[in-house]
Each structure stands twice: as structure tokens, then as C-alpha cells.
Amino acid sequence: MIELRHVSFSYDDKHKILDDVSMKLGHDNQSVIGIIGHNGAGKSTLFLNLVGELKPTAGEIFVDGHKVEYSKKGLRNLRRKIGIVFQNSDQQIFYSIVKDDVAFALRNLKVSNDEIKQRVERVLRELDISNLKDQPIQYLSGGQKKRVAIAGIMVIGSEWILLDEPTSGLDPDGRLRMKKLIKKLIANGQKIILSSHDMDFMYEVCDYFYLLGNNRILKEGNRENVFNDEQLLKENNLEQPWLVKIHQKLGLPLYTTEQELFAEQGK
Numbered sequence: 001m002i003e004l005r006h007v008s009f010s011y012d013d014k015h016k017i018l019d020d021v022s023m024k025l026g027h028d029n030q031s032v033i034g035i036i037g038h039n040g041a042g043k044s045t046l047f048l049n050l051v052g053e054l055k056p057t058a059g060e061i062f063v064d065g066h067k068v069e070y071s072k073k074g075l076r077n078l079r080r081k082i083g084i085v086f087q088n089s090d091q092q093i094f095y096s097i098v099k100d101d102v103a104f105a106l107r108n109l110k111v112s113n114d115e116i117k118q119r120v121e122r123v124l125r126e127l128d129i130s131n132l133k134d135q136p137i138q139y140l141s142g143g144q145k146k147r148v149a150i151a152g153i154m155v156i157g158s159e160w161i162l163l164d165e166p167t168s169g170l171d172p173d174g175r176l177r178m179k180k181l182i183k184k185l186i187a188n189g190q191k192i193i194l195s196s197h198d199m200d201f202m203y204e205v206c207d208y209f210y211l212l213g214n215n216r217i218l219k220e221g222n223r224e225n226v227f228n229d230e231q232l233l234k235e236n237n238l239e240q241p242w243l244v245k246i247h248q249k250l251g252l253p254l255y256t257t258e259q260e261l262f263a264e265q266g267k
């Protein structure tokens with residue numbers, strides 16, 4: 001579990017971006033946790049605090065009961081536990097060739113060359129991008145770059161993976177692949193924290209939600225709890241997922257996926 005105790009964060013002295021935020025991420029064995037909130041609500045800032053790229057200006061973060069230490073060693077340990085895939089894949093490209101880039105973190109963690117080769121090949125296969133192995137990253141499409149960035153995190157095998165806007169810039173096929181990938185990661189025993197403005201995607205994929213707004217957690221809970229509150233979503237510039245709209249407006253049961261709806265209603 002990742003626990004935030006009274007965490008505050010500001011980039012400057014004037015504005016608090018996170019103000020006394022307490023969370024117990026994964027407290028009830030949730031495997032995909034969604035962070036939602038309007039533009040500028042502080043989702044990315046929260047993520048950067050979770051991976052130790054930013055240090056809370058007040059409060060503390062605990063991972064599996066251990067307080068996060070901001071020493072070199074403490075941060076190295078944290079990176080083995082929590083990996084992040086940034087919204088903009090270009091932010092995490094370190095080498096020009098795909099296989100070297102994916103191997104980057106493992107080299108830093110002093111993993112042997114043989115093991116690096118094996119792990120990189122396995123992850124590229126899992127992501128269906130083995131054919132890109134020797135390609136220069138600069139010539140890849142946005143969706144392909146995203147998969148390379150994810151490979152670079154998956155290869156570490158960290159327990160937690162943070163995905164900041166994983167569907168931005170993806171076409172419907174890319175979005176579907178992302179859903180499948182998340183399922184695969186969960187099946188591997190990994191846990192995901194997701195942030196996205198794509199409410200339909202979030203609704204379907206996550207099993208617990210935090211709504212961030214006014215620098216605080218305004219609401220947390222399961223699908224039903226969070227997405228049935230139309231007013232709160234509106235106040236936070238968030239759209240209700242279409243499956244929730246048809247539930248509320250047409251009186252249909254609250255389905256989790258489109259497949260579930262069509263299977264039930266088509267009977």
C-alpha cells in the first residue's frame with residue numbers, strides 16, 4: 001500500500017497545489033486506481049510526489065509501511081517499487097535506439113547483460129513491438145513511442161506502475177491495446193494508478209477512484225459512488241461516462257462495460 005499522510009506540495013511559496021492530502025492507495029487490494037480531476041487539479045504533481053521526483057513540502061509518504069527516504073539509496077529503492085510513464089513519452093526517452101532505451105533503467109540498477117537482454121526481449125514481445133527493437137525512436141509514431149516508454153517501465157517489474165494520461169493521442173485500436181495491457185499487468189500481479197480525462201476509459205478500467213479538486217481529495221470510492229454524483233463531476237469539469245448516463249437517464253442497470261450492456265440487453 002502507498003499511504004500519503006497529510007501531504008502538501010507547492011512549487012512556490014504562494015500556491016498550494018496539494019493541501020493536506022491523505023490517501024491509502026491500494027488499501028482494499030484495489031489493482032487499478034483512478035485519479036480524476038480538471039486540468040491543473042494537481043494529478044501529475046501528485047504522481048511526481050509518489051515517485052519521489054518531487055518531495056512533499058509537508059507530510060509524509062509511506063510505501064508498505066516504510067517512510068520514503070529522499071537519499072540516493074532511498075530513491076533507488078522507491079524506483080524499484082514504483083515506476084511512472086509520463087503523459088509525454090518524449091520526457092522519458094534516454095537512448096536513440098528502442099532496445100537500448102528500454103534497457104536504460106536496468107543498466108542503472110546494475111542488472112547483468114544476459115538478464116537485461118532476456119527481460120527486454122520478453123517485454124517487447126508482450127507489448128507486440130519486437131519488430132521495433134533496432135529502430136531509432138525519433139522515427140516512431142506517438143502510439144509506438146508510448147509503448148516503448150511503457151516497456152522501459154515494465155522491464156523493471158515494479159509492483160506499482162503510474163500511467164499519466166495513457167490514452168492521450170491514441171487511436172481506438174491503441175486505446176483497446178492499452179486496456180488489454182492494463183489487464184496483462186494486473187494478471188502479472190502489478191498495480192496501476194491511472195490519471196486520464198477519458199472518463200469512459202477510466203470508468204471501465206479502474207476499480208477505485210479519487211477525485212482531486214481545490215487542492216484536496218473531494219471524493220473517493222468505487223465506480224458507483226463517484227460517477228453517480230453528476231453535480232460534483234460537473235463542478236469539476238468532468239463528464240459522466242456514457243454507461244452511467246444511460247443508467248441515470250434511461251433507468252438501465254449500471255453496467256461496467258459496453259460488452260456487458262449489449263450481452264444483457266441483447267438477450
Ligand SMILES: Nc1ncnc2c1ncn2[C@@H]1O[C@H](COP(=O)(O)OP(=O)(O)OP(=O)(O)O)[C@@H](O)[C@H]1O
Pocket residue numbers: 011017037038039040041042043044045046
Ligand atoms: N513545474 C511547475 N512549476 C510551477 N507550477 C507548476 C509546475 N508544474 C505544474 N504547475 C502548476 O501546478 C498546477 C497543477 O498542475 P498539474 O500538472 O499537476 O495538474 P494536472 O491535474 O495534472 O493537469 P492536467 O489535467 O492539465 O494534466 C497547475 O496550476 C500548474 O500550472
